Amino acid sequence: PALVEAVDGLHSDGEQVVAQYEPGEWGPEGRAWTARLEAEVLRVHWLAGIDAPPQETLLAAWERAEQQVEAYGDVPGLAAVRTTYATIQRAMGDVAGSRVTADKARTTAKRLGLQPLLDELRSLGATAVKQQQATSTSLTPRESEILTLVAAGRSNGEIGKQLFISTKTVSVHVSNILGKLGAGSRTEAAAIARRQQLIS
Known part of the structure; x- marks a missing residue:
């Protein structure tokens, strides 16, 4: 909640900047910046599960951000946007679309030597294809307990200490x-x- 509040504050600051310009005065850089800001704010709400936007709204915002950043010509920024967009597409179950977007990002990241993006894309590419959405009954009680702690930001070591199990056992459960x-x-x-309301 604190992170969402901070992000909403930054969003408000951004809107105040845009409000200083008349319609038509906002150039390609400003439009790219605005589109990316809107997309990032929606992503934070989606990840936090607080006033989360509908899937189609989130995907549309990131598609628009990709288009605007590409139109502006910010090559490194476009690679970063596509990396995040691909991650969201995959989380939504659009594996094919995610691969297309990720491949574009990967090509640019390799050419420019953007190692952090390459690392993120490598992790994305290694993710198993999602066949179906999980249901609450697919997780064991122990897994649900560990998932709640993972969502609270606990490390494997911290979870192990709290549940009196080894870090290795926690790692297996997390996998x-x-x-x-x-x-x-x-x-x-x-x-x-x-x-999916698997945790409270």
């Missing part, structure tokens, strides 16, 4: 949880769990 949810990361797993 199983990611597989069942079709998630590529702990953050994505937490977002899916909140959307």
Whole structure:
């Protein structure tokens, strides 16, 4: 909630900047900046599960951000936008679309040597294809307990200490949880769990 509040504050600041310009005065850079800001704000709400936007609204915002940043010509920025967009597409179940978007981002990231993006894309590419949405009954009681702690930001070591089990055992449970949810990361797993109300 604190993060969402901070992001909403930044969003408000951005809107005040835009309000200083008359319609038609906002150039390609401003339009790209605005589209990316709107998309990022929606993504934060989606990940946090607080006033989360409908899937189609989130995807449309990121598609618009991709188009505007490309029109402006910000090549590194476009690679970053596409990396995030691909992650969202995959989380929504659009594996084919995610691969297309990720391939575009990967080509640019390799050419420019953007290693952080390449690392993120590598993780995305290694994610198992999601066959179906998880249901609350697909997780064991222990997995649900661990997922709740993962969503709270606890590390494997912290979870192990709290539940009196080894870190290695926690790691196995987390891997199983990611597989069942079709998630590529702990953050994505937490977002899916909140959307599907697998955790409170």
